[in-house]
Amino acid sequence: MHVLVLGGTTEARRLAELLAAALPEDVRVTSSLAGRVASLRLPPGEVRVGGFGGADGLAAWLRTHQVDALIDATHPFAGTISFNAAKAAAATHVPLLALRRPGWVPGRGDDWHPVGSLEEAARALPALGRRVFLTTGRMGLAAFAGLDALWFLMRSVDAPEPPYPARMEVLLDRGPFTAEGERELIRRHRLDVLVTKDSGGAATAPKLAAAREAGIPVVVVRRPPVPEGGAVADTPERALAWLRGADSGRTRAQPSG
Numbered sequence: 141m142h143v144l145v146l147g148g149t150t151e152a153r154r155l156a157e158l159l160a161a162a163l164p165e166d167v168r169v170t171s172s173l174a175g176r177v178a179s180l181r182l183p184p185g186e187v188r189v190g191g192f193g194g195a196d197g198l199a200a201w202l203r204t205h206q207v208d209a210l211i212d213a214t215h216p217f218a219g220t221i222s223f224n225a226a227k228a229a230a231a232t233h234v235p236l237l238a239l240r241r242p243g244w245v246p247g248r249g250d251d252w253h254p255v256g257s258l259e260e261a262a263r264a265l266p267a268l269g270r271r272v273f274l275t276t277g278r279m280g281l282a283a284f285a286g287l288d289a290l291w292f293l294m295r296s297v298d299a300p301e302p303p304y305p306a307r308m309e310v311l312l313d314r315g316p317f318t319a320e321g322e323r324e325l326i327r328r329h330r331l332d333v334l335v336t337k338d339s340g341g342a343a344t345a346p347k348l349a350a351a352r353e354a355g356i357p358v359v360v361v362r363r364p365p366v367p368e369g370g371a372v373a374d375t376p377e378r379a380l381a382w383l384r385g386a387d388s389g390r391t392r393a394q395p396s397g
């Protein structure tokens with residue numbers, strides 16, 4: 141059995157680890173990364189890097205490499221690849237599972253401002269604060285470039301490229317983050333508003349608790365749409381259980397000798 145995991149997330153790496161430890165030797169796992177970050181965190185098993193060339197390219201890859209199951213474990217904001225995965229799986233009849241971490245939900249004392257895009261987040265900011273903790277990643281910073289009256293602490297894995305806000309300090313870092321560390325950043329830089337995508341997951345959630353404690357508002361960018369229907373798992377462990385089912389179904393379907 142050959143499993144292709146579309147990755148770039150903590151969950152995808154965790155699934156590759158589970159697969160390496162739990163599945164028999166005749167199961168081959170390939171993780172696919174877009175190659176956006178300079179220092180890749182490689183999962184166990186085989187790894188390929190770079191785009192496929194759209195849904196048709198992905199379908200061709202599935203056929204050429206005789207893939208038996210496809211897992212879309214990409215980030216909730218990676219909308220294009222998820223639709224490509226759904227199209228390619230339908231065209232090749234390869235079983236597809238989407239591994240999607242649940243979104244965050246506001247708790248007691250949270251002051252959340254949901255928005256539909258980075259542009260909408262930028263429009264909301266001047267009414268909410270002056271010193272912004274910007275954690276939406278290095279892509280799409282152009283949306284905030286015109287906000288000259290605001291100061292930004294922008295955190296990302298790799299350095300951003302212009303256009304970006306004129307008054308911005310860049311903090312290169314990668315999760316998981318701690319509540320203590322986030323609290324300290326808010327205090328030291330006197331941050332008075334947080335901007336985040338609704339990425340979900342534990343690794344970057346401590347900023348939300350720190351914002352609540354500090355009593356500062358949070359602009360939350362809602363998730364883009366995902367393909368409708370199809371199998372979905374919310375944890376790597378459940379994805380593994382789905383794969384076991386797919387594998388035993390496949391074994392049963394093979395003609396006996």
Ligand SMILES: NC(=O)c1ccc[n+]([C@@H]2O[C@H](COP(=O)([O-])OP(=O)(O)OC[C@H]3O[C@@H](n4cnc5c(N)ncnc54)[C@H](OP(=O)(O)O)[C@@H]3O)[C@@H](O)[C@H]2O)c1
Nearest residue numbers: 147148172173174191192193194214215217218219220221
């Ligand atoms: N967007 C975020 O906020 C975010 C945050 C953390 C991690 N990531 C990870 O970074 C990667 C890129 O994100 P994005 O928002 O640029 O995605 P995207 O907009 O959905 O994808 C753009 C193109 O990048 C290629 N691609 C994306 N993920 C790939 C993968 N796992 N393997 C091979 N090719 C891939 C595909 O190129 P082709 O059409 O040529 O196949 C896709 O059409 C994703 O894998 C995602 O899991 C994204």
